[in-house]
């Protein structure tokens with residue numbers, strides 16, 4: 617059931633979710649709603665469970681208990697950080713999306729390369745590109761799969777400010793072309809720039825959630841207060 621104060625047009629509802637690994641509980645979410653009609657950020661300390669959470673939404677990780685209800689027919693694309701490139705051109709790496717969807721056309725590939733700003737590097741060896749350029753390859757490949765929900769795990773990890781800005785703009789472009797986005801990040805300023813909604817995950821639990829503004833100005837839980845204070849020290 618959706619909280620009466622929070623009217624979402626598209627959302628994912630989790631009930632009684634646990635994800636375990638070797639008897640260790642990695643996620644424990646009795647109930648949570650993730651609005652996908654707005655850009656949603658997952659934040660929390662290292663090892664909190666953010667990547668596992670995104671994999672769960674993607675279906676890559678199956679819950680040990682509980683259920684996930686999508687208010688729409690999900691077609692997800694998950695982009696993990698540190699995705700390796702094959703030793704081939706940018707275009708070939710992006711074309712690998714056709715393995716998952718053979719109906720992708722050559723002109724759609726060109727369009728995706730153009731959209732992420734890699735036209736000049738289309739023939740360059742992908743494994744020699746910068747971290748930012750490689751991330752754009754991953755985003756282009758994911759976008760080609762025509763998802764309605766992009767799940768991005770730390771999409772600007774290890775990127776410089778200029779590449780970060782470009783990737784953030786691509787995320788906005790995705791949203792503007794009706795692709796919902798849920799992303800994880802350790803960059804609080806980025807979350808405030810990009811997201812409208814935030815989920816604070818700590819020790820495998822969604823400890824706090826809500827619109828970005830109130831979360832940052834007035835966090836409710838001691839765990840979120842502590843996390844924000846510590847992150848701001850190193851931001």
Ligand SMILES: Nc1ncnc2c1ncn2[C@@H]1O[C@H](COP(=O)(O)OP(=O)(O)OP(=O)(O)O)[C@@H](O)[C@H]1O
Pocket residue numbers: 637642660661662663664665666667668669
């Ligand atoms: N395949 C796995 N097998 C065993 N343990 C795992 C596995 N994947 C994740 N974990 C554990 O689950 C916990 C959550 O990991 P996860 O990568 O989801 O956290 P995170 O919040 O994304 O961390 P970070 O911010 O460091 O990327 C960690 O303690 C991790 O060691």
